[in-house]
Each structure stands twice: as C-alpha cells, then as structure tokens.
Amino acid sequence: MSGLVVVGVDGSASSLSAVEAAAREARWRGAGLRLVHAFIWPAMHVPLSRSPLGPPEGGLRNMVERLLAEAEERARTVAPDVDVSRAVVTGEPLTVLEAQSRAAELVVVGSRGMGSFVGLMVGSTAVHLAAHGQCPVLVVREQGQSTGPIVVGVDGSSAGAGAVDFAFAEAALRGLGIVALHAWTTWNAPMPAPQDEAMPYANEPEALAAREGRLLHEALAGHQERYPGVSVKHEVVHGGTREALIEASRTAQLLVVGARGRGGFAGLLLGSVSQAMLHHAHCPVAVVRSPDNSR
Incomplete structure (x- = not known):
C-alpha cells in the first residue's frame, strides 16, 4: 500500500x-x-x-x-x-x-x-x-452520473496543467474516458497576429477558432501516449467557460479544474471559474493547484 x-x-x-x-x-x-x-x-x-x-x-x-x-x-x-x-x-x-x-x-x-x-x-x-x-x-457536491466521463477544463495555462495531469491519472484509475473541454470567447482568447496589417485588431472568427483548437491539442500533448487506455474527446466551445463547464457537468462522473487559470490575478489562489464550479457543478469537483503553488 x-x-x-x-x-x-x-x-x-x-x-x-x-x-x-x-x-x-x-x-x-x-x-x-x-x-x-x-x-x-x-x-x-x-x-x-x-x-x-x-x-x-x-x-x-x-x-x-x-x-x-x-x-x-x-x-x-x-x-x-x-x-x-x-x-x-x-x-x-x-x-x-x-x-x-x-x-x-x-x-x-x-x-x-x-x-x-x-x-x-x-x-x-x-x-x-x-x-x-x-x-x-x-x-x-452531487453524485455524478455513474456512467459519465471525467470532464476536465483546459485553458492552456501553466496553472491549469496540473488539472490535466490529474484528470488523466484519475481516468486511468477509474477506467473512464475524458472530455477535454476548452471554452473561449473573443474577450478571453489570446489575439493572434492580424492577417491584415491595415486592420490590426481584425481577425476572422475561423482563425480564432482554429487557434483555440490547437491550444487544446497542445495542452493535451503527451498525455494520451502516457495513458493509452484513456479515450479522449476534444471539445472546443465558443462561449463562456463557466456556463460550458456547468452544462458539461450534468453528464459527468467528475469535473476537474485548476485552482487558477489563464487571466488569473497574481496572488489570487482560487480563480472565479473554480469557485463557480464549487457552487454550481452537478457532480463532484476536483480542484488542482499548479505545482508552483502546492507541495
């Protein structure tokens, strides 16, 4: 043991x-x-x-x-x-x-x-x-769906990397699949270089969506090789992170989030998204702090 x-x-x-x-x-x-x-x-x-x-x-x-x-x-x-x-x-x-x-x-x-x-x-x-x-x-909080997957919120930040690690390890222990969910809006997505120099703040929505899809793929890189028995569904949602995760929690066995994510304020130990999940998720919630802020 x-x-x-x-x-x-x-x-x-x-x-x-x-x-x-x-x-x-x-x-x-x-x-x-x-x-x-x-x-x-x-x-x-x-x-x-x-x-x-x-x-x-x-x-x-x-x-x-x-x-x-x-x-x-x-x-x-x-x-x-x-x-x-x-x-x-x-x-x-x-x-x-x-x-x-x-x-x-x-x-x-x-x-x-x-x-x-x-x-x-x-x-x-x-x-x-x-x-x-x-x-x-x-x-x-509530008992999750007994046949549901593990949902992990992914934002591509270093602070959120621990949540991805935990979700994969937990899925392997439980014999479950993962839904890796990344939600974005034009307000929280990092802006790529403009395609038209005459319009420095203009980017096609398709370009932003493609970039956010790549962000999710990169955040998961290496994990599927380490956990070959864990099936992963990539889900990129154009919308609010809180709303997307709360909705996904309805059919989940467990929801995993980082304590702080992209855009978190320095010194703020628990971000607004993780707090919202603790209050409103429809299944148990695992909160994982980044390695820099924990043991």
Missing part, C-alpha cells in the same frame, strides 16, 4: 457522502484512508467527558467516537479491503485539514458541513481547502 486519502468527517450527511467517495478513491489508488475530525471543543475549554447526571454514552468525546465509527462503517461498506485509520485533531477544521493535506495525495470533503447555513451552496471549508490545500481537493 502506498499513499493516503484524507477525508473530513463532521457527522453531517454531506461528510458521509464524502467518506464514501474517499473510500472509493483509496481503493482505486491502493492507498490508505484516514478519517479526520477537527475537535474544536478542547481549545474552548469545554468539558469533554460525560456529565455525572447524564447517560454513560454521553459527552463530547463519546459523540466524536460514535460519528467516526459510523463513518468507518460507511467506508467499509464501499471498500471493505481499504486500510482505515481515524484521527481526532484539536483545532479549527480549515487549519486541521490544510495540515493533513501535506501528507496526503488527495483530500475529500463534503460541500456543506454541520455549521453550514441553509441556502449556502458550498461551505467555507471546501473553498478554503481548494485554495490552500497542499494536494488536490475533491469536493463532493
């Missing part, structure tokens, strides 16, 4: 869905599974043991052990052969899971936890980890 998949557990329905997804990931990877609960109450000096007047099974410590036991049972129903461990770490969830990500190859979280407000579509823990985690982060 090699590698480690970490999943955040807080007892919510969302985190139990994340546990199931994490158990499958650990099984595919031949990795161990670590169930992590961030135990904030000791830092607040709250008594952890049961009250003398309460039932024997009462108390915060017993409550945590019960929710972890439930999570482990859920994981074993999905992947009975996976090595499962538990960790109760004192601290705030964002800090605890970010620290856990340093030793993991993947961190899995639910889109909403126990502290989420009604109507909030994705929790702060998921957004924070996608921006600051030291490994790829899988956010389980």
